[in-house]
Amino acid sequence: MFAARSAFSTVGRRAFSVSAQQNSKVTVLGAAGGIGQPLSLLLKLNPRVTELALYDIRGGPGVAADISHVNTKSKVTGYNPVPEQLKAALEGAEIVLIPAGVPRKPGMTRDDLFKTNASIVRDLAKAAADYAPDAKLLIISNPVNSTVPITAEVFKSKGVYNPKRLFGVTTLDVVRASKFISEVKTTDPANEEVTVIGGHSGHTIVPLLSQSNHPSIDGATRDALVKRIQFGGDEVVQAKDGAGSATLSMAFAGSRMADSLLRAAQGETGVFEPAFVESPLYKDQDCEFFSSKIELGPEGVKAIHPVGKVNKYEKGLIATALKELAANIKKGQEFVKANP
Numbered sequence: 001m002f003a004a005r006s007a008f009s010t011v012g013r014r015a016f017s018v019s020a021q022q023n024s025k026v027t028v029l030g031a032a033g034g035i036g037q038p039l040s041l042l043l044k045l046n047p048r049v050t051e052l053a054l055y056d057i058r059g060g061p062g063v064a065a066d067i068s069h070v071n072t073k074s075k076v077t078g079y080n081p082v083p084e085q086l087k088a089a090l091e092g093a094e095i096v097l098i099p100a101g102v103p104r105k106p107g108m109t110r111d112d113l114f115k116t117n118a119s120i121v122r123d124l125a126k127a128a129a130d131y132a133p134d135a136k137l138l139i140i141s142n143p144v145n146s147t148v149p150i151t152a153e154v155f156k157s158k159g160v161y162n163p164k165r166l167f168g169v170t171t172l173d174v175v176r177a178s179k180f181i182s183e184v185k186t187t188d189p190a191n192e193e194v195t196v197i198g199g200h201s202g203h204t205i206v207p208l209l210s211q212s213n214h215p216s217i218d219g220a221t222r223d224a225l226v227k228r229i230q231f232g233g234d235e236v237v238q239a240k241d242g243a244g245s246a247t248l249s250m251a252f253a254g255s256r257m258a259d260s261l262l263r264a265a266q267g268e269t270g271v272f273e274p275a276f277v278e279s280p281l282y283k284d285q286d287c288e289f290f291s292s293k294i295e296l297g298p299e300g301v302k303a304i305h306p307v308g309k310v311n312k313y314e315k316g317l318i319a320t321a322l323k324e325l326a327a328n329i330k331k332g333q334e335f336v337k338a339n340p
């Protein structure tokens with residue numbers, strides 16, 4: 001199941017068994033949804049998670065009761081949508097994952113979700129800032145390019161913002177890139193790593209094939225592969241035909257990101273994941289947030305690595321991405337200013 005890159009590596013498992021006393025509460029807000037349910041199940045299978053708090057506006061306790069029968073050690077609790085239960089779900093959390101909100105239907109862009117999801121994320125961010133200000137926050141709800149700036153603005157307004165602990169989850173883009181390039185080259189995806197930078201929607205997703213194992217991919221093959229990585233989410237939206245977007249692959253990606261943060265928190269070094277974080281890389285081009293390869297540490301972000309050498313074609317992709325990204329970021333920031 002975790003062939004591509006084990007969600008919980010064997011090395012990590014061994015490390016965990018010697019430091020098993022560490023308590024790690026993980027909270028999922030939107031736990032009863034298409035992503036929330038399989039994500040919560042994968043987190044239940046993770047030996048590093050000692051407590052799982054599942055909150056949703058409907059169905060949290062049901063999902064929790066179901067998952068709680070899985071015979072792993074962690075304690076699972078479901079929470080109903082009342083303020084004191086949201087507070088209880090958040091208090092003491094080391095990681096909070098937010099997949100709450102509506103998904104796309106065919107023909108929609110992620111930005112089309114802004115109207116509904118901006119206020120959902122803003123309100124959950126307010127609760128997280130109040131009750132789990134020190135948690136690492138993993139924003140899955142789209143449009144990630146705007147919901148991450150929204151969360152940052154909310155945390156700033158409450159005086160608890162720490163850019164090291166706020167992540168937009170872009171892991172699915174590298175998971176897809178690794179799989180899709182392996183299909184082109186007929187290789188094992190476990191051996192394929194593709195750096196993907198930028199944001200998490202269409203043209204803001206920039207795969208750096210020149211830094212992959214196959215820098216010579218060129219011409220129409222390259223164009224088709226890049227397009228597939230950028231718009232891979234659409235394949236799922238179309239195939240589901242109105243029933244939503246990626247949920248299972250997203251749960252895999254979200255669980256991998258949470259596990260990487262837990263491993264880094266427990267002292268493992270050399271843990272890298274891409275993520276959409278506050279970043280100095282393109283701040284001078286109005287992109288305060290940018291996804292690139294991030295080294296994780298106990299505090300969350302340990303180091304943001306430079307993009308590295310890119311070719312002319314990729315420079316063009318980055319230039320296109322930055323324009324759209326800057327507008328998405330501004331839209332999120334202005335939303336909170338206008339609707340605090």
Ligand SMILES: NC(=O)c1ccc[n+]([C@@H]2O[C@H](COP(=O)([O-])OP(=O)(O)OC[C@H]3O[C@@H](n4cnc5c(N)ncnc54)[C@H](O)[C@@H]3O)[C@@H](O)[C@H]2O)c1
Nearest residue numbers: 030032033034035056057099100101102103140141142250
């Ligand atoms: N970051 C990524 O790579 C990525 C990938 C796929 C989907 N997504 C996004 O994730 C989000 C969720 O997708 P899904 O398929 O799980 O949708 P879904 O509709 O199946 O589930 C969403 C869940 O959120 C809950 N919810 C709504 N408002 C809430 C609130 N205020 N508090 C708590 N829970 C609330 C709903 O009750 C539902 O259970 C969408 O915005 C989607 O676009 C992100």
